[in-house]
Amino acid sequence: MSIKANANVQDAAYTSFYHDAFVRLKKDKVAIACLVFIVLLILVAIFAPLIAPYEEGYQDTSAILEGPSSKHWLGTDEFGRDILTRIIYGSRISLSVGLIAEAIAVTIGVFLGALAGYYGGKIDAVISRIIEVFASFPHILFAIVIMFVLGTGVINVFLAIGFVGWTGIARIIRAQVMQLKEKEFVEAARASGGSDLKIILRHLIPNCLSTIIVVVTMAIPSDIMYEASLSFLGLGVQPPVSSWGEMISMARKYLRTNPTYSVFPGIALVLTVLAFNLLGDALRDALDPKLKNL
Amino acid sequence: MLKFTLRRLYQTVIVLLGVTLVTFIMVNVVPGDPVAVMLQKKADDATINRIREQMGLNDPLPAQYFRFLTNAVTGDFGNSYFQKKPVMELILRAFSVTGTLAVLVLAFAIILGVLMGTLAAVFRGKWVDRVIMMISTLGMAAPSFWLAIILQLVFGLTLKWLPISGLRQPSAYIMPSVALGMIYAASLARLTRTNILDAMNQDYIRTARSKGVGEFFVVAKHAFKNAGIPILTYLGTLIKSILGGSVLVETIFSINGLGRLLVEAIMKRDIPIIQGCTVYIASVFVIANLLIDLTYGLFDPRIRVAGPAKR
Amino acid sequence: EGKVFSFGGAMDDMDLIDVHKATSSGVLQGGIMVCEPLLALQPDGSLAPQLLAEMPAVSEDGKVFTCKLREDVYFHDGTQLTSKDVYFTLHRIFDPATANVNAWLCDMILGGKDMLDGKATELAGVTIQDDFNFTIELEYPYAPFNYILSCPQMLIYPQDACTAAGETWGIDSFVGTGPFVFESFTAKDTLHLVANEKYYEGRPQIDEVYLYNLDRGTALMEFEAGSLDLVNMDPTYVKGYQEGEFAKNLVMSDLRGIIALNLNVAMPPLDNVKVREAVAHAIDQKAIVESYLQGNGTVANSLITPSVAGYTARPSFYDPEKAKALLAEAGFPDGIKLVNYVSETSSIAGIPVVLQEQLKASNIELEVNRVDSATYVSLRKEGSVQCPLLTWYADMPDPDNFTYTFFQSGNSKFFSSNWNDPLTDELMAKGRAMPAGEERIEIYKQIDQRLVAEEFVTVPLYNPVTYYLKSDKVEGVFFDGSMFHLDDASIVE
Amino acid sequence: MTDKQPLLKVRNLCTYFYTDEGIVYALDDVSFDVARGQTLGIVGESGSGKSVTALSIMRLVQTPPGRIVSGTVELLGDDILKKSKKEMKQIRGGKIGMIFQEPMTSLNPVYTVGNQIMESILLHGDCDRKQARERAIEMLRLVGIPLPEKRFGEYPHQLSGGMRQRVMIAIALSCNPQLLICDEPTTALDVTIQAQILELINELKQKTGASVIMITHDLGVISRVADEVLVMYAGKAMEYGSARDVFTQPRHPYTAALLKSIPNLEDDVERLHVIEGMVPSLSKRPAGCLFNPRCKHVMPVCREKRPALTAGPDGRLVRCFLQSDAIEKEEAHA
Amino acid sequence: MPEQEVLMAVERLDKWFPVRKMGRARGYVKAVNDVSLQIRRGETLGIVGESGCGKTTLGRAMIRLTDVTDGRVVFDGQDITHLSEKELRPLRRDMQIIFQDPYSSLNPRMTVGDIISEPLVFQNMYTPAERIERVRELMDLCGLDPIYIRRYPHEFSGGQRQRIGIARAIAVNPKFVLCDEPVSALDVSIQSQVINLLMDLQSRTGIAYAFISHNLNVVYHVSRRIAVLYLGRVVELADREDFKTNRAHPYTKALFEAIPQVGFDEQQKRAPLTGDLPSPVDLPDGCVFHTRCPYTQPRCRTEVPELREIDRGHFVACHLV
Numbered sequence A: 001m002s003i004k005a006n007a008n009v010q011d012a013a014y015t016s017f018y019h020d021a022f023v024r025l026k027k028d029k030v031a032i033a034c035l036v037f038i039v040l041l042i043l044v045a046i047f048a049p050l051i052a053p054y055e056e057g058y059q060d061t062s063a064i065l066e067g068p069s070s071k072h073w074l075g076t077d078e079f080g081r082d083i084l085t086r087i088i089y090g091s092r093i094s095l096s097v098g099l100i101a102e103a104i105a106v107t108i109g110v111f112l113g114a115l116a117g118y119y120g121g122k123i124d125a126v127i128s129r130i131i132e133v134f135a136s137f138p139h140i141l142f143a144i145v146i147m148f149v150l151g152t153g154v155i156n157v158f159l160a161i162g163f164v165g166w167t168g169i170a171r172i173i174r175a176q177v178m179q180l181k182e183k184e185f186v187e188a189a190r191a192s193g194g195s196d197l198k199i200i201l202r203h204l205i206p207n208c209l210s211t212i213i214v215v216v217t218m219a220i221p222s223d224i225m226y227e228a229s230l231s232f233l234g235l236g237v238q239p240p241v242s243s244w245g246e247m248i249s250m251a252r253k254y255l256r257t258n259p260t261y262s263v264f265p266g267i268a269l270v271l272t273v274l275a276f277n278l279l280g281d282a283l284r285d286a287l288d289p290k291l292k293n294l
Numbered sequence B: 001m002l003k004f005t006l007r008r009l010y011q012t013v014i015v016l017l018g019v020t021l022v023t024f025i026m027v028n029v030v031p032g033d034p035v036a037v038m039l040q041k042k043a044d045d046a047t048i049n050r051i052r053e054q055m056g057l058n059d060p061l062p063a064q065y066f067r068f069l070t071n072a073v074t075g076d077f078g079n080s081y082f083q084k085k086p087v088m089e090l091i092l093r094a095f096s097v098t099g100t101l102a103v104l105v106l107a108f109a110i111i112l113g114v115l116m117g118t119l120a121a122v123f124r125g126k127w128v129d130r131v132i133m134m135i136s137t138l139g140m141a142a143p144s145f146w147l148a149i150i151l152q153l154v155f156g157l158t159l160k161w162l163p164i165s166g167l168r169q170p171s172a173y174i175m176p177s178v179a180l181g182m183i184y185a186a187s188l189a190r191l192t193r194t195n196i197l198d199a200m201n202q203d204y205i206r207t208a209r210s211k212g213v214g215e216f217f218v219v220a221k222h223a224f225k226n227a228g229i230p231i232l233t234y235l236g237t238l239i240k241s242i243l244g245g246s247v248l249v250e251t252i253f254s255i256n257g258l259g260r261l262l263v264e265a266i267m268k269r270d271i272p273i274i275q276g277c278t279v280y281i282a283s284v285f286v287i288a289n290l291l292i293d294l295t296y297g298l299f300d301p302r303i304r305v306a307g308p309a310k311r
Numbered sequence C: 001e002g003k004v005f006s007f008g009g010a011m012d013d014m015d016l017i018d019v020h021k022a023t024s025s026g027v028l029q030g031g032i033m034v035c036e037p038l039l040a041l042q043p044d045g046s047l048a049p050q051l052l053a054e055m056p057a058v059s060e061d062g063k064v065f066t067c068k069l070r071e072d073v074y075f076h077d078g079t080q081l082t083s084k085d086v087y088f089t090l091h092r093i094f095d096p097a098t099a100n101v102n103a104w105l106c107d108m109i110l111g112g113k114d115m116l117d118g119k120a121t122e123l124a125g126v127t128i129q130d131d132f133n134f135t136i137e138l139e140y141p142y143a144p145f146n147y148i149l150s151c152p153q154m155l156i157y158p159q160d161a162c163t164a165a166g167e168t169w170g171i172d173s174f175v176g177t178g179p180f181v182f183e184s185f186t187a188k189d190t191l192h193l194v195a196n197e198k199y200y201e202g203r204p205q206i207d208e209v210y211l212y213n214l215d216r217g218t219a220l221m222e223f224e225a226g227s228l229d230l231v232n233m234d235p236t237y238v239k240g241y242q243e244g245e246f247a248k249n250l251v252m253s254d255l256r257g258i259i260a261l262n263l264n265v266a267m268p269p270l271d272n273v274k275v276r277e278a279v280a281h282a283i284d285q286k287a288i289v290e291s292y293l294q295g296n297g298t299v300a301n302s303l304i305t306p307s308v309a310g311y312t313a314r315p316s317f318y319d320p321e322k323a324k325a326l327l328a329e330a331g332f333p334d335g336i337k338l339v340n341y342v343s344e345t346s347s348i349a350g351i352p353v354v355l356q357e358q359l360k361a362s363n364i365e366l367e368v369n370r371v372d373s374a375t376y377v378s379l380r381k382e383g384s385v386q387c388p389l390l391t392w393y394a395d396m397p398d399p400d401n402f403t404y405t406f407f408q409s410g411n412s413k414f415f416s417s418n419w420n421d422p423l424t425d426e427l428m429a430k431g432r433a434m435p436a437g438e439e440r441i442e443i444y445k446q447i448d449q450r451l452v453a454e455e456f457v458t459v460p461l462y463n464p465v466t467y468y469l470k471s472d473k474v475e476g477v478f479f480d481g482s483m484f485h486l487d488d489a490s491i492v493e
Numbered sequence D: 001m002t003d004k005q006p007l008l009k010v011r012n013l014c015t016y017f018y019t020d021e022g023i024v025y026a027l028d029d030v031s032f033d034v035a036r037g038q039t040l041g042i043v044g045e046s047g048s049g050k051s052v053t054a055l056s057i058m059r060l061v062q063t064p065p066g067r068i069v070s071g072t073v074e075l076l077g078d079d080i081l082k083k084s085k086k087e088m089k090q091i092r093g094g095k096i097g098m099i100f101q102e103p104m105t106s107l108n109p110v111y112t113v114g115n116q117i118m119e120s121i122l123l124h125g126d127c128d129r130k131q132a133r134e135r136a137i138e139m140l141r142l143v144g145i146p147l148p149e150k151r152f153g154e155y156p157h158q159l160s161g162g163m164r165q166r167v168m169i170a171i172a173l174s175c176n177p178q179l180l181i182c183d184e185p186t187t188a189l190d191v192t193i194q195a196q197i198l199e200l201i202n203e204l205k206q207k208t209g210a211s212v213i214m215i216t217h218d219l220g221v222i223s224r225v226a227d228e229v230l231v232m233y234a235g236k237a238m239e240y241g242s243a244r245d246v247f248t249q250p251r252h253p254y255t256a257a258l259l260k261s262i263p264n265l266e267d268d269v270e271r272l273h274v275i276e277g278m279v280p281s282l283s284k285r286p287a288g289c290l291f292n293p294r295c296k297h298v299m300p301v302c303r304e305k306r307p308a309l310t311a312g313p314d315g316r317l318v319r320c321f322l323q324s325d326a327i328e329k330e331e332a333h334a
Numbered sequence E: 001m002p003e004q005e006v007l008m009a010v011e012r013l014d015k016w017f018p019v020r021k022m023g024r025a026r027g028y029v030k031a032v033n034d035v036s037l038q039i040r041r042g043e044t045l046g047i048v049g050e051s052g053c054g055k056t057t058l059g060r061a062m063i064r065l066t067d068v069t070d071g072r073v074v075f076d077g078q079d080i081t082h083l084s085e086k087e088l089r090p091l092r093r094d095m096q097i098i099f100q101d102p103y104s105s106l107n108p109r110m111t112v113g114d115i116i117s118e119p120l121v122f123q124n125m126y127t128p129a130e131r132i133e134r135v136r137e138l139m140d141l142c143g144l145d146p147i148y149i150r151r152y153p154h155e156f157s158g159g160q161r162q163r164i165g166i167a168r169a170i171a172v173n174p175k176f177v178l179c180d181e182p183v184s185a186l187d188v189s190i191q192s193q194v195i196n197l198l199m200d201l202q203s204r205t206g207i208a209y210a211f212i213s214h215n216l217n218v219v220y221h222v223s224r225r226i227a228v229l230y231l232g233r234v235v236e237l238a239d240r241e242d243f244k245t246n247r248a249h250p251y252t253k254a255l256f257e258a259i260p261q262v263g264f265d266e267q268q269k270r271a272p273l274t275g276d277l278p279s280p281v282d283l284p285d286g287c288v289f290h291t292r293c294p295y296t297q298p299r300c301r302t303e304v305p306e307l308r309e310i311d312r313g314h315f316v317a318c319h320l321v
């Protein structure tokens, strides 16, 4: 790679690692394609009212459960709602479930996992017990509690998913931090007078990023489907709001009579999961400076 | 070893106390009353009160929790409000189903996932690798209930090879195991692939080759056992979710497993069952992790000796 | 190789089959195949004696029912049915230790309430004359009491067997007089029955009956695969079966039920009758039935179903413009916002979604909250749901069952209408005590008029129908609007 | 070098790595012989291609990206590079044994050392498990491990570095190879242990009559064990001759500089002698002599032409314009 | 030794690690036992010994990267034995460390600039802009081209990485640097570059070094005095010249004789030491070296030899001397 190009950049700011990662990411064609796809998806979600052929919740009473037609490109559901419209609006929820809920889970998980792994001893024991308790109580019950205490809003769905999803990542980060803290560069930072917090933030977490990304990309599809199963139990998003997961699970009844009803949101889900996975792989590589030249 | 195990068990008790207390609080925070559920249509206060009184639900909450604890110590989790049977009996019955299924799901996921992952690793970069990775992404994205219905339609209804529902004959276990195991198989395939690739880059692989070990045994013997640890860890995280059952798939196949038992209990506020299942799941979680920790030694002798880390 | 009849459907509540301890149809369906009530509903809607030798004789004041049992009836364990079993059963219903959830249905029996409240240990209203003769006395005259005696909640249990079984009654053992003998039961899964060789009306033609709890979709597949003879069907699946191979197996049946939207008069702005009227004018029942339900139901404009006395045929109020005008009149020119809760597991969870869209046209915003059923029930019973859906499948074909149950001031809170109106109460009290006849029908018409068309406390939406698939080899199955009866069913090859 | 047929005859061996950055000329036109019962030392800085030489002989170069491009490796007149996979399995561990640098990572941590020695014996000797076990224990005893029966069942991490390296030697020697390749066998070890191991290799060589290729960057080690020495730099042989001659009278400036830069108890200097600069990148090699950017005696010609490896009067081969004007012919495999 | 000259002193230092088996302490790894040393300003003390003999542990205890089991550590006149991590932070400016492994001691996800400036950030020295200047200066000083400031560690050779480690250590102008085997991972040619660099820095800034290595040639070259460690004990401590002419302890002798020297005239005559280092968990009774010592006498098996001064500044722990 061009050493000169790099050398010309004068400011060795601390964000350079992330900046470099971005520069590297930009070179990966697949990653860019995925990124473009995801950005498009986000745009679709934001501008859903402009793009969608119908209003959200509009029911075409003359077309119940129909297959694709010129009027409804992807057909209609049991209420006569346009499936394309619902997929477009549904991307709002499904994307945010994947991103926001997972962001909550990652934040809690990384923070507690890093603390447990870094300090060990009593702190580790306490956090490990908390992890076990959180991993063991019935999550659906927790979702009901959230919905009751905070109301049945979309945000609360994210909370309900995020607040129980962190235990897995916490355990993984804990294990990895336990390994990393033995590395000499951590010792070096300590020898230079770095505080624990700074060491965790500057050294440990950046080195856990690859793991975090792998875990997150694996978790996103299951979060989207978890939202669906909450919907299934009456705990998810509320009508007329739609989500892909909810569509897929509602369409379960019509799998035989109207296969397109479940297939199209399914395709949207698979494409998104694929994009996140490929992007995750690329991001993991980009975050590893060792692969810079390969 | 014994001391270690005992210490873990003692921690388990703390976890169980914590988790039952949290669950108890949650059940009592949410609206919904088992008696009202029982009565459904005609839920008049007098009747509700009368039946609540009978079930001891009108006692002060701390007293209820304490009663639960004292009974639970003797292994008595009470009777289900709805099924009127001892919770232990119901859990054991559901477990006999879910446990069998879990073994099959694990077997399916491990065999398929590890095989695919290994193949992908051996043929990395080739089309075999690409196809397998593609399939595994699909496997990760396909909801298990969706897969379940497709399996029912294809193998149950159209081809008539397998029974559509129930667990009345051994072959009936096949479809639920596949439907539940697919997502795990898919993630295992990915995990196995990375770990085998990792192991294949190690020096001892070169040593094995220099001894004249054939390529098959290099992978099957030398790389594989070393790749086992992360796979084992992952399986540890699976065991809980597999033994916890899955409502939707169980419903679709009409299986009375733990997932259904727990979710229905939550939906009906059948507190004894909720608590029983919670204790069960927490125990499975802790014991599974304990077992995993103990079996690490089988895969990696270095972990067996918990001596100081040689640096 | 006997003649086996398999029957499947979604019966998740099939926790046990003791009809005293559960309300779900799965439990009742299991119960009626083994045990029998004193009277039975006939296909033509009339009542006929079942365990009784003849219809009860009613006293002048309508309070005392004198009954005579058949003398040739034996329980499956060989003991003979006698009056003490009837007393035992009714006593068990009101015994607080039973925790009966259906006692409200018959709590007009004298002394019943006292027992429930723990004020008495014996049931005052039932007097045994001899082994086969007994009388039931009511607290107040109740015209449709005979119907109550035919309800599946009122099956007669054998004293000896039931007492011996104790806690396991309805789980591990269940003895009755009916056409089928309890063989085994697995909660939430299977009920297995065999023919009662000594059935007093003749051995049934079917040798064995299996009742399976299955997911709706799965049950249909099992039917198609030939492993079920009869399967309940959710109307949403009907479209796939109206044509093709199984169209000839599809049977539609009236459910004797009503789906309505209650308007909670205690929660503003619904305390304003103009607003309630506006809501009634904003709902297009025809569209619900024709498009969302795909014709699987009939438009309802009366609280009482057409097959029951007291029904009034009335045109739809639907008129969005009028609805807006009414709102403006009521002081809400910019429209209103209403909050609906619905239990997701309920089969009608889609209705609020349709309403949401319909009401929009009249400037009414309907917020729909899907919640789990336990939450829903407890919110509704506190009277704090603004516009709950009222779903009712009548226990018996009597108008009282449609009105008193929900709108009597003591009951209205449980259904979140909070309707408290002396006039309605008075009419209902009158109707309950009055013998059947034109006069009584008139009273119920008045009640219906007041609730639906004057005060707009509830907006009837539609009368649901149900479907089932019946295999070609099965004949003689009788569906009474809520239960299947297999007494005369047979399997032909 | 010797009149008799040598055990191993390597001729014009080229191994390149085809990476995204370009071709890495890891091994470029290297030739040498190993006579029976003799020890050849290969020295050079890190990255000079020593390990690749060893791996090329074993045909264990990672492919892709590596590939043996040309040359021959004759073991007793038979070209190894033309053998089938199956024949190769017989040669590896059978005729040629190899010891790697890092004893901890070179042993599989999840199998007992006994298992790993037996594996090799079972693959090459026709004996049953019991015999293999006995032979493995005997090998452990031979390499000087006390209590071999006990150690047999232990895992690599339970042994000290020195013992692990002995186990590696036991594996390599278990099938009486004719050639033992030692790739930096003592780098990770302490001086006292290192001395023990070198002693052991010498002893075993005497006992079994095997030839040895000893790869290291420690000139001291080479001078202790080698009969001949090959000095490598950037994938090329720089000097090749008898060990005594090369070390006492180095002819190539690189050899001389290497020797001088070792701190020494005897001649106490204020500053150590250094070779300025770094080993060049093997994918972007400098024009001319590969050592020219770091050479103290650099001449204009060194910057333009590649010197050829030419034999001096005493048979010593040196690649330097100070010794001969011969120019290397163009590389065939660009 | 005049007190004011002493920069770093350890007194009767012990460092034991508990050996946990299944969660319970089952004895101790006695990594450092009863060690007393002093390092003067601007001087280099070499510490040699076999792998596992406690060199690193001793060094880490000196700069308080680890707690001390017993004994005292005095740095620059201040007793730092029991200071908390927080109290130590400002002192870290004066004592730094260079690690053996140039690979794991540099965070692979940080650029060289970030790595070298990190101590400056932690110690709050300079403004961000000045820091970059300082980093360039340091890179220059350590023989790294400042244009590489945005590169990552893996893009450098081992020698260059070690220079990065050195630049990081001297960035805050420390008074004392612990060099834990700074050259063992490097090629001979690179090794001499790094050693020269360290020595140049010392003559320029007067840093004191504790130089740990098992390469005796190197230690001999850089140190003014050398301490020989065996199983956590100092067995011999003397000026470097004494090791050339006057090795007193049998272990020291064996050690120096085992060095493979280039040369063919006086090949090694004596058999090397036999056996491995005993386990530091069960230290041998008496003299720790008696299990491998060719001259063992009954007394050695029971009695621990004291570290005695046999000559001016020449300390030995052996009954036979």
Ligand SMILES: Nc1ncnc2c1ncn2[C@@H]1O[C@H](COP(=O)(O)OP(=O)(O)OP(=O)(O)O)[C@@H](O)[C@H]1O
Pocket (backbone or CB within 6 Å): D017, D019, D024, D026, D044, D045, D046, D047, D048, D049, D050, D051, D052, D053, D062, D065, D066, D217, D282
């Ligand atoms: N798998 C590979 N891919 C790309 N280049 C490689 C590979 N293996 C070795 N090389 C390159 O080949 C050259 C020679 O490497 P080799 O391992 O033979 O060096 P060495 O002399 O053994 O060094 P050391 O003393 O560090 O072991 C190096 O430049 C190295 O970068």
Ligand SMILES: Nc1ncnc2c1ncn2[C@@H]1O[C@H](COP(=O)(O)OP(=O)(O)OP(=O)(O)O)[C@@H](O)[C@H]1O
Pocket (backbone or CB within 6 Å): B308, B309, B310, B311, E017, E018, E029, E030, E031, E049, E050, E051, E052, E053, E054, E055, E056, E057, E058, E214, E280
């Ligand atoms: N954190 C620790 N916990 C337990 N034991 C330890 C720890 N650190 C070091 N030891 C033990 O203390 C002893 C001395 O270790 P130390 O690392 O100081 O040796 P060293 O002389 O630096 O060795 P090397 O030359 O291999 O670096 C060893 O036996 C080691 O296993």
Ligand SMILES: [Mg+2]
Pocket (backbone or CB within 6 Å): D050, D051, D052, D183, D184
């Ligand atoms: Mg090498």
Ligand SMILES: [Mg+2]
Pocket (backbone or CB within 6 Å): E055, E056, E057, E180
């Ligand atoms: Mg060390």
